[in-house]
Amino acid sequence: MAITSTRAAGHSIGQAAALSGVNAETIRYFERIGLIPRAGRMSNGRRTFGPEHLRRLAFIRQARELGFAQSDVRQLLGLADGAPGSCAKVKVIVDANMQAIRGKIARLRRLEEVLKAVSASCANGTRPDCPVIEALMHDAPAALSRGA
Amino acid sequence: MAITSTRAAGHSIGQAAALSGVNAETIRYFERIGLIPRAGRMSNGRRTFGPEHLRRLAFIRQARELGFAQSDVRQLLGLADGAPGSCAKVKVIVDANMQAIRGKIARLRRLEEVLKAVSASCANGTRPDCPVIEALMHDAPAALSRGA
DNA sequence: TCTTGCTCCTGTAGTTACTACAGGACCTAT
DNA sequence: ATAGGTCCTGTAGTAACTACAGGAGCAAGA
Missing domain, CATH: 1.20.5 (Single alpha-helices involved in coiled-coils or other helix-helix interfaces)
Known part of the structure; x- marks a missing residue:
């Protein structure tokens, strides 16, 4: 979506990796499989990550560390995104x-x-x-x- | 090695699977990766498994159930096969x-x-x-x- | 300015330990 | 003859990443 200038508003993938605790290659992988939405790109093609991305990455990392399967994580993210009152699920x-x-x-x-x-x-x-x-x-x- | 007649001396792969508790496709896989020696073939190309094969398969299954990695199993089998006095290892x-x-x-x-x-x-x-x-x-x- | 080194990009292949399938051959029984 | 079962080889798929190839951009020092 948002294509920013080279002087970035958000974080680079390396920074996002350091901040979220998720390996940079794994972040790209998550993007590829749609576990996180496609990150914004700067004019040089590099990804930028805003706070919402970081929260999501942190969530995924926590959930994976707690032993949730990727399919579970996907469901939880879906519930977190949409469906209000889905706490029971x-x-x-x-x-x-x-x-x-x-x-x-x-x-x-x-x-x-x-x-x-x-x-x-x-x-x-x-x-x-x-x-x-x-x-x-x-x-x-x-x-x-x-x-x- | 030994190519037997169609009337088999040993067990078919299906029988070996049932007796050892290892899936037939997994047995073929173990053969392919060299975890078990190549089984004998009958004149029609089908595998035959003798008691030694069954023991080895049982060993592998037990060890895997106990959580040993395949590399560990391979080492243990090597120790079991050769090297006397390797109990310490x-x-x-x-x-x-x-x-x-x-x-x-x-x-x-x-x-x-x-x-x-x-x-x-x-x-x-x-x-x-x-x-x-x-x-x-x-x-x-x-x-x-x-x-x- | 050049060069060194870092980070980043895409795309593909490797990992572990199997499992599943495609497409074909054979065997047994009716 | 035909139906169903087992077997063969070889390839591809699975989870959940990780690693690499090959290339481009960028920042700083000599």
């Missing part, structure tokens, strides 16, 4: 992600137990036959059979 | 993965806390302005700043 997405995270935690805790046992069986690591390899070769770790 | 890999898993668990627990707070702030989800969106837009969740 937002809560659904957040709660679904919280459930997923709790599931992951439970699963990882089981994995930790298995690995701890396996590492302990290795003891000092001086035995000629490796019990770890043997264990992985033959057993289905009981802790994993449930709820893969 | 195996232990190193296992322990590194255990550390990684513990880190993931800690991180996910922090995420859970943030999401729980965020979801609670949403309460009944009937407010016109969504505090979740606002929170993600503006705040850097303190729990995440450390140890990303």
Whole structure:
């Protein structure tokens, strides 16, 4: 849209990256896939980013760090942009992600137990036959059979 | 190597998939990238899998389920194949993965806390302005700043 | 003025670990 | 003969970026 002069009003992509914590190449990628609107260009073709862009980038980064999938982020942005009173939908997405995270935690805790046992069986690591390899070769770790 | 007759000695890829729990297409992929040795072929070109292949596939599946990266699996298989007395190296890999898993668990627990707070702030989800969106837009969740 | 170095541009390919499909061959049974 | 199932190879798609190639602009120092 707005094509500004070379003396920029907004931030360069490098500045936007530093300010938002999103890698510059990733910002271009987000623009390409439409996760953020197309940034303004200066007369030399370089992007300028205003505060609204920075807020959006920060939002995306936070959401991604919280483990939201890109599709979730897209939905949340859509809800944030348009649809008033869509807070309930937002809560659904957040709660679904919280459930997923709790599931992951439970699963990882089981994995930790298995690995701890396996590492302990290795003891000092001086035995000629490796019990770890043997264990992985033959057993289905009981802790994993449930709820893969 | 061994080209068998049509009446097979070993298992078909479908059977191998069922027995090992590894998808048939994934088995072909593993063969292609050299994670398993090239399976024998029957006179009609179809693969046959013997018990050694099945053990290897089971091993890979277990290790992947335990969160080992493919590169780790490859190393472990190498250690299992050759190098006697390499149990110590195996232990190193296992322990590194255990550390990684513990880190993931800690991180996910922090995420859970943030999401729980965020979801609670949403309460009944009937407010016109969504505090979740606002929170993600503006705040850097303190729990995440450390140890990303 | 030239040169060095930085940032930026577009477009494409690589990454991880698979999964899915296209298009064809073969096998088994009715 | 024909229908359905399994298998083959090879390629392309997935998520979510990251990295690179090849080029252009810009600012500052010698």
